[in-house]
Amino acid sequence: MISQASIEIGLNAAIVSVRGGQPHILVSREADQWDALPYGPFTPIDHRTLDIGLRNWVREQTGLELGYVEQLYTFGDRGRHAQPDDTGSHIVSVGYLALITEDPLEPLEGTSFARWYGFLPWEDWRNGKPSILTEEIEPRLKRWAAQMDQDDSHASVLTRPERLRICFAMDEESNWDEEKVLERYELLYEAGLAAEAKRDGHSAVKLWDDLPQLGRPMQFDHRRVLATAMSRLRGKLKYRPVIFELLPVSFTLFELQKIVEAILGHHVHKQNFRRLVENAGLVEATGDVSTQTGGRPAKLFRFRRDVLLERPSIGVKMKGG
Amino acid sequence: MISQASIEIGLNAAIVSVRGGQPHILVSREADQWDALPYGPFTPIDHRTLDIGLRNWVREQTGLELGYVEQLYTFGDRGRHAQPDDTGSHIVSVGYLALITEDPLEPLEGTSFARWYGFLPWEDWRNGKPSILTEEIEPRLKRWAAQMDQDDSHASVLTRPERLRICFAMDEESNWDEEKVLERYELLYEAGLAAEAKRDGHSAVKLWDDLPQLGRPMQFDHRRVLATAMSRLRGKLKYRPVIFELLPVSFTLFELQKIVEAILGHHVHKQNFRRLVENAGLVEATGDVSTQTGGRPAKLFRFRRDVLLERPSIGVKMKGG
DNA sequence: TCAAAAGTGTTATCCTTACACCCATGT
């Protein structure tokens, strides 16, 4: 009754850490190969749950002890591991997001931290609109949108220009939605603008002959997992106090703000940020001050664990500044 | 390198439909057996993606054509399919939420629609606080919380009384969080108050000898999948216009409100609800009126698909009424 | 002295919430 091909369950983790003001993810990098997210098989014999399995092989492979872990999505696409010599074995991969603080320990050999905006450079608006958008991406997307939807007969609800407006805030300025990371990556893939689309033999790549590298590509669909992680983290920030998983136990409000900005990819309004964080009861002063700030010494704060008991939904909501 | 036990990927779907003011899910019911969610294996040979696989076997098994489909979570627990004669085969199951309108067609034999509050009766506050909470659940949870955390040495961040306060709004009245459906079910399971805990040989069941049935149990961990679906849907309502997937193309605002209340499990404030929905631009008048309302004829509305183009986040936010 | 960051105060605006109230239809 059950036609059972050889199926393997893989666990992929986007392990995020902010170091030096830049968000990083842990990657395993082999010479001449695109980067890959840490990957481990799920062996039900050894591990009772997927989460436990993940923590275990991350510890073994990298020496890192994960704190916050959250399941993102399970991908089962045929062809996601398509190779020239695809033998018909299939991998269903479960993507995870994990957060760790800036750890002085370097991970084990074979793995390293890489800037996540290296993979998705159009997501970092902290220094204004990324030039890669205006110069490379938008002109090509416009060309792609002007094409008829010929071969994609799957009657999408939205037209291509509409999708551009929504995902990339074209036409209307300043309604860039920082949470649409995944939608943007998938649109770029569909338009043949991600190197992975070419690798996978996607038809849309025929449009482009002079294509520069738009963000560093990754193996398999790992860049999609990364985009999912970024979407989720940017969204979750606003209603759950997950940001503190990236911070040391004690920190200044400015440090907190910089971490939030690093994740969101844009600046926030300083004064309001501080007030909102304090009024929300998210933090409490430790009593100490830090003089290493380059200005007036700053009070040090710690995360108030009690907020977990108090408010059902809480986080750092904040528009640009 | 990869120790590969026999692994199978199963897809479970909570297929939700509101009929007669009550949310229902599709279940397959066998005599003398607990209900089960529709289940199908994932066969990568036949189906390119998990979503496609799901839609296909649902069509084959039930004759239903799914509209909105959303992946919920992937469960990999050993023992979730634990049987007396467990032979060591393992199933990783991917849970899905699907929404369909109230369809006059009955599903094929072997399956039927069952009220979802039959499985999780403490979640329906539309007629006030459910008596099962005050009479059965709360007293037992208090006993359970008074126990020392002996065997669960996994240093949970929160104590048992704290978890009760958060999940079941005990101590403080009226901060019942309708979205914590999953957390509540898992707490009940952990406390041995769900029939599934007894089936699985959970130790906490030793506390109870006179345990009535607290909600209709389901096979495997399907009640957990259902709880996940309920949590997700209640949350998503508020920032995405998913509710319209449950409605016919044209409807009155009162019908819309009743569907929202059915899902949320509590009443909302009529006047404000209507205004918020209209102001948000979620609906537009069709021009027709319905006289079947029992009162003054009501304008008929349809979902404004354009909202998808306009606002990044929109839904039916509303506190009680 | 200046730059940089720490902090405080105030106001306009929007959204939500909560009331009060009238309208149109069927029984």
Added chain:
DNA sequence: ACATGGGTGTAAGGATAACACTTTTGA
């Protein structure tokens, strides 16, 4: 008449967003 649901107006309160401004340190 009255019950039921349809539909409008308005005002209080809270949260956010956008200002302007002072303070304290190190270079």
